[in-house]
Amino acid sequence: MSLYIKSVGHYTPPRRLSNKDLESMVDTNDEWITSRTGIRERAIADKGVGTADMAYHASVQALEEAGMDAKEMDGIVCATCTPDMTMPGASSHLQRKLGGAEVAAFDVNAACSGFIYGLDVVDGMLASGRYENILLACADKFTSTINYNDRGTCILFGDGAGSLVLSSKPGGPKLSALYTGGNGQLTNLLHRPGGGSLLPFDECEDKDELYVQMIGNQVFKHAVRGMGLSATETLKRAGWDKSEVDWLIPHQANRRLIDAAMDRLGLAPERVVVNIEKYGNMSAASIPVALNEAKGQFKPGDKILCVAFGSGFTWGGAAIEWA
Numbered sequence: 001m002s003l004y005i006k007s008v009g010h011y012t013p014p015r016r017l018s019n020k021d022l023e024s025m026v027d028t029n030d031e032w033i034t035s036r037t038g039i040r041e042r043a044i045a046d047k048g049v050g051t052a053d054m055a056y057h058a059s060v061q062a063l064e065e066a067g068m069d070a071k072e073m074d075g076i077v078c079a080t081c082t083p084d085m086t087m088p089g090a091s092s093h094l095q096r097k098l099g100g101a102e103v104a105a106f107d108v109n110a111a112c113s114g115f116i117y118g119l120d121v122v123d124g125m126l127a128s129g130r131y132e133n134i135l136l137a138c139a140d141k142f143t144s145t146i147n148y149n150d151r152g153t154c155i156l157f158g159d160g161a162g163s164l165v166l167s168s169k170p171g172g173p174k175l176s177a178l179y180t181g182g183n184g185q186l187t188n189l190l191h192r193p194g195g196g197s198l199l200p201f202d203e204c205e206d207k208d209e210l211y212v213q214m215i216g217n218q219v220f221k222h223a224v225r226g227m228g229l230s231a232t233e234t235l236k237r238a239g240w241d242k243s244e245v246d247w248l249i250p251h252q253a254n255r256r257l258i259d260a261a262m263d264r265l266g267l268a269p270e271r272v273v274v275n276i277e278k279y280g281n282m283s284a285a286s287i288p289v290a291l292n293e294a295k296g297q298f299k300p301g302d303k304i305l306c307v308a309f310g311s312g313f314t315w316g317g318a319a320i321e322w323a
């Protein structure tokens with residue numbers, strides 16, 4: 001591993017959508033949503049705000065914290081499945097907003113596993129020796145894909161961004177191990193079929209095809225397995241026993257999924273970073289936002305395990321040693 005975390009920044013939009021608000025939109029109620037998901041409210045980006053706008057705010061914060069200028073970045077990688085446009089990537093829009101040098105900018109789409117896959121890609125870039133500093137922005141305006149008449153999905157998602165300045169130069173928290181996995185046989189359990197090349201938007205017969213569709217209870221079962229596998233494999237690669245984990249930062253998709261991952265590791269609840277109640281599922285942004293909100297509690301040498309699962313299916317884990 002050649003990757004050091006120089007800084008983290010995050011942004012969530014100020015507007016909130018509460019469970020009470022949703023009660024007036026679909027046939028649901030606060031008690032059901034809270035008990036089945038752990039979510040109480042979500043941050044929602046306004047019309048006219050794109051993924052790159054949120055990534056910009058998070059990135060400015062990360063650059064400031066690192067004491068670096070956008071000009072010093074040798075590359076910009078954006079982990080997202082909701083780019084501002086299908087072309088060019090959100091990374092190019094972010095580059096336009098940030099300014100900086102004429103360096104590589106591209107997106108990684110691994111849905112809710114975007115942070116882990118993004119780390120994997122950036123680690124490889126840094127290991128090549130051709131890049132020293134890279135900005136990884138994990139951002140999704142997931143609500144732009146949601147049908148607010150579908151109670152199975154509209155209660156779950158929110159918008160946000162988390163950015164990291166990553167470097168091959170030693171110093172700061174270090175990536176100790178990384179694991180990624182995937183299974184493309186089950187794409188239909190969680191997908192957004194319309195608007196791509198297979199089913200362009202003007203060929204959609206049903207408007208629902210333009211929204212995210214999910215068979216929630218089936219995804220749930222695969223997510224329990226995927227997050228568990230990610231924890232086991234990442235720990236194995238890091239050479240850590242599960243009893244050594246100081247902090248677990250799981251993807252925030254459902255409180256019950258987080259609890260399943262916590263129980264598997266035998267961790268006390270105070271060792272698990274949870275912010276799902278105020279943001280819902282922010283897709284690729286969820287782990288970096290949680291990391292940034294919790295980092296004040298971390299001590300040098302703390303062992304942090306991040307695990308994610310998302311559409312694809314994609315999954316994976318990262319072991320980080322704090323400094």
Ligand code: UT7
Binds near residue numbers: 029
């Ligand atoms: O980040 C990417 C990965 N995504 C995930 O990991 C999401 C994983 N899935 C989930 O989080 C859960 O499956 C959901 C929260 C989406 C659903 O919870 P569930 O406990 O799996 O419920 P279910 O889908 O099995 O539905 C149980 C009942 C059904 O009614 P009947 O058939 O038993 O009468 C649903 O129609 O709950 C009903 N239901 C609702 N009721 C009130 C489904 N959504 C709602 C709702 N409000 N919003």
